[in-house]
Amino acid sequence: MQKKVVLGAALVAVLAALACFAYLSTFTRMHADDYCIAADVTHLDPAAYFLKWYTHWTGRFSYIIFTGLLTALGAGFAAWLPTLTLGVWLVGLSWALAPLARWVKWDHPRLCAWIAAGLILLVLYAATPNLFQSAFWEIGLINYSFPLVGFTWAGGVLVRLGLGQIQPKPAAAWVGGLSLLSGGFTEAFSSVQVAFYVLLLVGAAVWGRGRARRALLSAAWAGLLGGGLALGIILASPGNAVRRGALPEPPGLIRLVTFSIRNAAYIMGKYFLWTPGWAALSVGVPLAAGWAFGAGHAQGARGGRLSWRLPWVQAAGVMLTAAFGLMVAACAPVVYSLNAYPDDRVIFLPLFFWIAALTASSAWVGNSLRQMRFLSRWSVHPHSAQAAAGLALAGLMLAAGVTAWRTAQAAPEYRQYAQDWDRRDAELRALSQSGVEEITVVGLPSRFGVADLQESPDHWVNRCMAEYYRIPRLRGR
Template identity: 25%
Template sequence: MTSPLLARLLPFAAYGLFALVFVPLLALSAFNHASAADDYCFADTAVKYGFWQAQTFYYNGWTGRYFSNFLVHGSPLVWGWYGGYRFIPALAATGWVWAAYLFVGELLRGLIAPASVRRVSVSLTAILFFLYILALSSVVEGFFWLAAVTVYTVPTALMLYWGAVMLRWYRQSPGTLRTLTGVWAGVLVFFIAGCGETHMLLLLGILAAAGFWVLLRDRRLDWRLAAMFVVAVISAWLVIRAPGNAVRMSGGVTAGSVPTALKLSLLWLAKNVPGWLIRTPLLPLSALWLLLGGRNLREGGRPNAFVNLPFWYAALVVAGLLLATVLPSFYATQFITDRAVNVTYAVFLLGWLYLLTTQLARAQQLSTGTYLPVLLGVTAIWVLFGIWRSQPVKLMYSDLLKGKAAAYDREMTERHNRLIQPPVADTLRLAPLTVAPATLYVEDMRDSPTHWWNRCQSGYYQHKAIIIDSTLRAPAASL
């Protein structure tokens, strides 16, 4: 197989793998509904007390995550647009992919030939998203459940975009555009830190590591990194000092024990990170990137200074960032949720890509003729094995092809139509759902009218009480 032919075929393979996981996400998005877990609680509070007062209630009474609170209190339910939830997964997935593309493009700019930047960035982003979905801990918490999307997926996408803005900022010449870019980067820091502790720590870690390296290498303080760090610290302080944050953290069984959280975090990483290397074709795809990416290096190119970090230092930073993604969970509750694992896995993939990219110059001298045919065969087999073993891929296609998503959509639509009808009794009895597709369903109301999810929906729909009655066999039975 000639190199030109290979260069044309490999991008199509990347696009095919991307479509394999992106298309079912888009299709499932059409069946998405608001979840009984949290979504109605945020909406009920905002409708009853107003958008800004709802922010105050949650900032003081439960969480200091000011930006994610801002997003969930402006959900489609608040505006009476129940069908708006059908667009949320598609928007979240598209935003993630677009932000990743921008980041990868800026990472490669100046490193490889200008004519190849767009083509290579698209292919790398496609492979990156394929790998992300392949071993994603929870699809529903990653893209379909709004309460989780705003705390974990949105800030992940924003961090990718922020990384692209920061790399672009360092390439720009002094002037108005560079000033505005720096201001926008600071605004993004404020937004990201306000989504939750995990991304707040990631920001602080990245800025501290980059600033320390400049200080170590050049014996000077980088004022741009210092300014970003100050913004991040102020934003973090707004989260940490929030009364609601103390209320939420007080429920953890670890009771704020740093040594215990650190031990649990390290054990979890040691147990789970190797599995990502085995269950996905990351290793052979990485070898392909080193072999083929090195051939596209720009003659005399000048990559961004932060792409030229020594491998040992960059590896330590990536390891520290991985620890930062799991430490808050174990510090607060002594366990980690699937939605938090989604972030850890994303950081692992992006950190891995960054480490490989820093080594492209060394890989440039490797001969592709000796290794490439065998490597392509191993990669193809490993990709097929990864797809076959991928639980997220199985769940997405199962929910679509077996009609679970469509049945869930019908039952939730029927339930919503019943809920918007005027009350005819003190207690509205609804049948339990007969299907609970793993990619769409989180939780449902209970048989007790005092349960939190029941109270939130009864308040939102203005019913005195709502219960799930297991004696009713189907949603139609309650009509």
């Protein structure tokens, strides 16, 4: 089987699986906090809206701005935002990986980059504990998916900068601006971003050489400045005092560090124990692909034993260790504010870095094992690459089939909820013109931990919906 044909089939399988998630996301509507934001956007001017949320609730300035802009577009746009976000993310991630695939001399590097990007997102969407809150629901999507999208595009600039493909000054400006913007969505990502650029500074200083070293150092400082400024703006918000009043006292430094490490280890363990199939996919497919499509057929070290001293073993270890450090950084703000394990929607952030590092290191290991002739005669056998390519393709096709089956099982409930929501929305818009002081309508079920209309008109969701629809009092039944 020709390699390009296998890669084309693999790309189709990955895109088909991602299309299943995109299809389900089109049944997303407005929920809970969406009404609060939309009501204020409707009734307040932009400056008053921003000041209200920044001074009375949260310092997440990018979150406030983007939720205001996007929520104002209504429920129709909320149904398409997840698909648009996934598309921009997929393009950005493949764009970031393409220079690396060319640098390591993989066969058909552009195709490989698209497949790797799709695989990372497929596994992330399939393995995350609460996909709806992290990637479908508009408020959660903006909080937890948007910063990762921005980080991915900044990563593509960093890769090209390290390979000497772009000029340092505009690259540093791009990285600094994206870091500032991305850091304003949620504290968990702000912390991760600062940790990442600190690690990049250390890595560039230790392993960098020549122009690439200087260029990466300048971009890392710009990213650290942008990320640190974003975190500072969040922490300076007067709204933090309002939220702080409802939260427990922050833990001490030792508790902060140890509990964050424990939480990161728990997230990593749950990934392997609770979603073993997807964990195996994130290791097995890139491992086989590295063997089949990497530069392992080129001349390299023959024979030898596996050892930590081998550069590629050290590189894989560094990638996984750095990813675990970023997971700890993502858990730290939650431990500080709540002294607890992160909510399921927050886990989306650390899980992305772990899956990306696991995928990249597995591909690197597969390529390096073949290059060092790990399996002796089998590594140079003409059919070994074909067998590895076939295994990788089979894994992706199986994953696409499982995703399609799960989508078919879930679609009726998603579709019915969207239809019920649309009917209630039309009813409430009609009743808002009636002049009745109190209106009672059917409450829809709370989904994926997101609350809906309650019996009491004083419940916060009821109040936000009443303000959004301009109804004095709204009650659910």
